[in-house]
Amino acid sequence: MAEINPFSLSGTQYSQHWPSLVSPDYWLNQGFILATGQPKSAWRWSPGATFLSTQRVVLTGVVAYLAMVFGGQIIMKKVAKPIRLKRITQAHNLILTLISGFLLLAFMEQCLPAWRDKGFFFTICGSESWTQSMEVLYYLNYLTKWLEFVDTVLLVLKKKKLEFLHYYHHSLTMVLCFEELLGRVSVAWIICSINLLVHVIMYYYYFLASCGKRVWWKEVVTTLQIVQFVVDLGLCYFCLYTHITFHAVVPLPSIGADCRGTRLAAYYGCVLLSSYLLLFVQFFIKTYIKGEKGGHLGFRAMNYDELKSKKVEKTE
Template identity: 45%
Template sequence: MLAAHASPVYDTLSAVLPRVLPAFLGRNEALVRWIPGQTPWSTAPAVAATGAIYLTVIHGGRALQKRFGLKPLQIKGIFVAHNIMLSLMSGLLLAAFLEEIIPIWSQHGFYHAICARESWTPTMETLYIINYMMKYLELIDTVFMMLKGKPMPFLHVYHHSATALLCFSQLLGKTSVSWVVITLNLFVHLIMYAYYALTTLRIPCPWKRAVTTMQIVQFILDLSIVYFATWEFFTTYFNSSLPQWGHCPAAVPHAAISGVIILSSYLLLFISFYARTYNKPAKRAAARVAEKQPLLAEKSQGSATGHLRPPHADHDARKRPTTPQLEHAI
């Protein structure tokens, strides 16, 4: 049994939220306990419908922009406020998770914290639900990208929609190991959304590479622990004679399977993104070679025809844009 412990962040949120939010949010029991059919997005049809609406809005909006030549919207203020809000919410929720899970870990050990049914406490369930609700709020990220005329990479769209599905499956399965994935994700989001807000305000913030690195490290840690917990669950579930440490319970096997599949896909996609974005020495070298070739050709042509180039010609040529589209526009 878990000894009593201080929860100042959770207690403060419990006192403040009912006063700030409308009554149907702040005092709704279905937001405190997972009640299928009553808690928002607690059924498969509701999750699927929201996903369909999300994809329709972002792709349909982009199609309308192209069809009618609509200009990107200037929504800097709203975008900054959105990112600051999500950064603050991630920080507060992370603190609430830590003040609940650290006593469990310290009193009973890490294995108990990730595997025992007792680690799925009523407070943890409430925090899991709040985190799940935030995943739908984060879908607005992509809507902003569409409205601003920015590219919507597959990694971004997939990650946002699949994360909501992942949280849904873990709430159904009541998997105690969920806090590992969620706390690491909240830490990354605390920094990531602050980065978005600062860069939008034109404040120098050299965190881009660090944020991507943290995301990759996050998924490696997630998978290491989730794979271990999944092994423990299935060796007991199938009454296997394979070696195991103990037993990691889950109400349904699909919670363990979906967690492994989705997290594994994240890791592969983010590694691919990192490689494309930051490992480009060959591309940069090729661009420098391509920039020099026109100059060499012009010098050779001038020598062959006997025409002398003015002293500043090479300097001016280097100023020319090397992008083919811009060259054609000159």
């Protein structure tokens, strides 16, 4: 049980590594106690019993999401004006900014000490790196992918044209997070952490934009997403290769160690992230280099001439 004093310099939970006041693990534990009457350490991921933990539910969610996208667009064509839920949009973006930031810090609290004490390879491949505390974070991160479906609902109501990349990315990322939980893929902490960092920046941009603020760095977010997938793929292919060569019947160059996680989850992650990289690069070229006005992904082509003219007007 966690200590009562949130200002203490050390925790009594085995998974708490930071002072309670700034420890995500401490506050998560308090939240579990408040919501369930039990500490966080009592929670377990149980496929079929845990909320949203079956393949049928995931498949149903993807189908329902895509039906909302295409059905919603058909319905909104018959509506005269876009439905702009400004306050809800602002609240949604701010909430996801804060949640992403909190989960990012929570992953750092768990992974940085393991990296320091046992090395980087242990954190991405070690069989003992998948702990119950990490499983809680993976599950919470998975739940945020359902919450992010609201992004699309708001865009459909605004009668925005959606890029294929938008709904492809939203729907299959939720599936990816689910498969990582089932497959217990240790390297997932880096994929999640980088994604959360990008989402802190991205949803904060969305929040500012929904408040009517002109933000100059929206192109940077797309660039960060591309860098994210490059890093993710490098690590995922390394871990998959390490796992395959360790179990290969025919001797292959290997580091002589195994990587935790099922091959199905690893194959799915590598293929999906590869497609993300290709699609985001294509989107970047079309939007920022060619300057075409494509569908909505959250960013519009940056018109530098327009920005310069507006600066001139302000100075005059």
